[in-house]
Amino acid sequence: MTTIESFEFPDDLYYTNDHVWVKADGKTLTIGLSQFGQDIAGDILFVEAPREGREISKDEAFMSMESGKWVGRIKAPVSGKILESNTELEWESDLVNSDPYGTGWLTKIEASDLSDLDSLLRADSPEFASLIAEEKIKYKK
Amino acid sequence: MKLFHLRHVDWVESQLIYHAQPRVNVEGINILAPSSPYVCIGYHQNLEQEVDLDYCKNNNIPVFRREVGGGAVFLDGNQIFYQIVIHKDHQLASGDKTAFYQRMLQPVADTYQELGIPANYRPVNDVITLEGRKIAGTGAAEIGDYIILVGNLIADFDYKTMVRVLRVPDEKYRDKVFKSMTENLTTIKREIGHIPTWDEMAEPLIRHFEQILGPLEPAELPQKVYNQMEILKPEFESDTWLFMKRRAGDERKVKVATDVNIIQRAHKAPGGLMRAVYELKENKISNLSFSGDFYCYPRKAITDLESRLDGADLPDIGALIANFYKNTDFEIPGIAPADWVKVLNG
Numbered sequence: 001m002t003t004i005e006s007f008e009f010p011d012d013l014y015y016t017n018d019h020v021w022v023k024a025d026g027k028t029l030t031i032g033l034s035q036f037g038q039d040i041a042g043d044i045l046f047v048e049a050p051r052e053g054r055e056i057s058k059d060e061a062f063m064s065m066e067s068g069k070w071v072g073r074i075k076a077p078v079s080g081k082i083l084e085s086n087t088e089l090e091w092e093s094d095l096v097n098s099d100p101y102g103t104g105w106l107t108k109i110e111a112s113d114l115s116d117l118d119s120l121l122r123a124d125s126p127e128f129a130s131l132i133a134e135e136k137i138k139y140k141k
Numbered sequence: 142m143k144l145f146h147l148r149h150v151d152w153v154e155s156q157l158i159y160h161a162q163p164r165v166n167v168e169g170i171n172i173l174a175p176s177s178p179y180v181c182i183g184y185h186q187n188l189e190q191e192v193d194l195d196y197c198k199n200n201n202i203p204v205f206r207r208e209v210g211g212g213a214v215f216l217d218g219n220q221i222f223y224q225i226v227i228h229k230d231h232q233l234a235s236g237d238k239t240a241f242y243q244r245m246l247q248p249v250a251d252t253y254q255e256l257g258i259p260a261n262y263r264p265v266n267d268v269i270t271l272e273g274r275k276i277a278g279t280g281a282a283e284i285g286d287y288i289i290l291v292g293n294l295i296a297d298f299d300y301k302t303m304v305r306v307l308r309v310p311d312e313k314y315r316d317k318v319f320k321s322m323t324e325n326l327t328t329i330k331r332e333i334g335h336i337p338t339w340d341e342m343a344e345p346l347i348r349h350f351e352q353i354l355g356p357l358e359p360a361e362l363p364q365k366v367y368n369q370m371e372i373l374k375p376e377f378e379s380d381t382w383l384f385m386k387r388r389a390g391d392e393r394k395v396k397v398a399t400d401v402n403i404i405q406r407a408h409k410a411p412g413g414l415m416r417a418v419y420e421l422k423e424n425k426i427s428n429l430s431f432s433g434d435f436y437c438y439p440r441k442a443i444t445d446l447e448s449r450l451d452g453a454d455l456p457d458i459g460a461l462i463a464n465f466y467k468n469t470d471f472e473i474p475g476i477a478p479a480d481w482v483k484v485l486n487g
Contacts, residue, residue, distance in 0.1 A: 064185070
């Protein structure tokens with residue numbers, strides 16, 4: 001586990017610049033919002049779960065969340081197909097806040113090309129530390 | 142930043158403009174109002190759950206689903222709208238949501254002050270009077286690489302039609318929503334006794350926004366925005382978009398102000414279907430009523446329980462209900478204290 005300031009980032013995950021985490025299990029990728037990501041999002045009231053089977057492209061805004069009447073978008077970290085969405089979040093969206101790396105997961109994706117992961121960041125990399133430092137300033141965290 | 146001071150425009154255009162701008166990279170602030178009334182639902186809402194579509198159809202009130210958050214609202218020309226479209230990398234977009242809202246809602250509060258209404262920003266996204274009544278609507282969205290902030294000054298408000306267009310289980314519920322809304326939402330007219338002219342409201346609003354956004358340059362809306370609106374219009378008017386199922390729901394909640402909700406919940410207990418409707422303000426229950434198809438003898442026990450829970454803090458209801466069961470003589474087969482907790486609080 002890498003800790004930057006008070007935020008924790010598991011070392012076995014990949015991270016996007018938009019604070020989405022990705023856990024790889026072969027071609028099946030589970031994604032969620034990092035602890036830092038959920039913190040800047042605020043109390044999440046709704047999560048729109050994408051339907052199973054939907055094809056998505058890397059960097060496409062493919063799902064949404066709402067907090068404080070603010071609709072935020074989640075961009076796909078990789079291209080692929082939606083295998084499953086965490087429908088529990090339709091009833092308990094606050095799991096994203098309370099357990100971002102566990103029960104607050106968002107979707108599972110079957111990656112069409114695992115090399116998409118190469119562009120993502122690792123928690124223990126200097127680039128990731130720089131990103132969080134910059135984001136902390138931007139979001140005044 | 143460009144200022145698009147459009148005044149009254151066609152109702153659907155008043156929505157399509159700010160949906161089109163981020164798609165064709167046009168930053169700016171729009172000041173406008175719809176020329177006719179309509180109902181607007183939030184991005185994550187289910188239209189059929191929220192709006193009485195038959196009433197709207199019979200009264201020629203169109204419906205729109207926006208990409209911005211929040212709930213169903215009745216909008217008309219007595220509300221003056223601002224719509225800010227800025228790139229996510231703009232320095233004014235820095236900070237978290239609360240910081241962004243606070244920065245952007247201060248001009249709205251300042252405008253009310255200038256109109257003679259002491260009003261202040263209240264986190265996360267409200268502008269309220271000194272008495273704590275809401276006097277502005279606000280919502281935001283990320284569309285492409287842009288952040289959209291929309292909100293209004295409420296010169297006057299048609300409470301009756303607002304409450305009528307909502308889909309509610311019964312008239313009792315509608316009455317509760319109306320009462321709560323009139324108590325917790327106010328308008329310029331209610332506060333100062335008259336409706337100022339458009340310019341008396343728009344001029345200070347623009348001037349106060351200029352203090353935050355920098356110099357605002359009056360401009361015509363670019364043709365490419367109108368072209369994009371033509372592309373978006375059939376999509377936003379399609380049944381696929383309007384009736385899209387966004388979330389599940391067995392709970393009905395109408396937010397009438399920050400920390401004030403009218404809640405209606407249903408729970409299927411072994412002894413029958415239970416329904417509860419109540420107002421929740423700062424986590425305190427009031428105006429509670431139970432109904433359902435369960436057996437109860439004597440029926441007075443239900444009103445006694447309602448009275449016992451009136452004014453209770455939500456976390457305390459379990460103990461109060463258990464105490465009621467212990468000390469009151471009644472029969473409600475198939476319904477345990479936990480079922481009452483369930484129908485009230487899930």
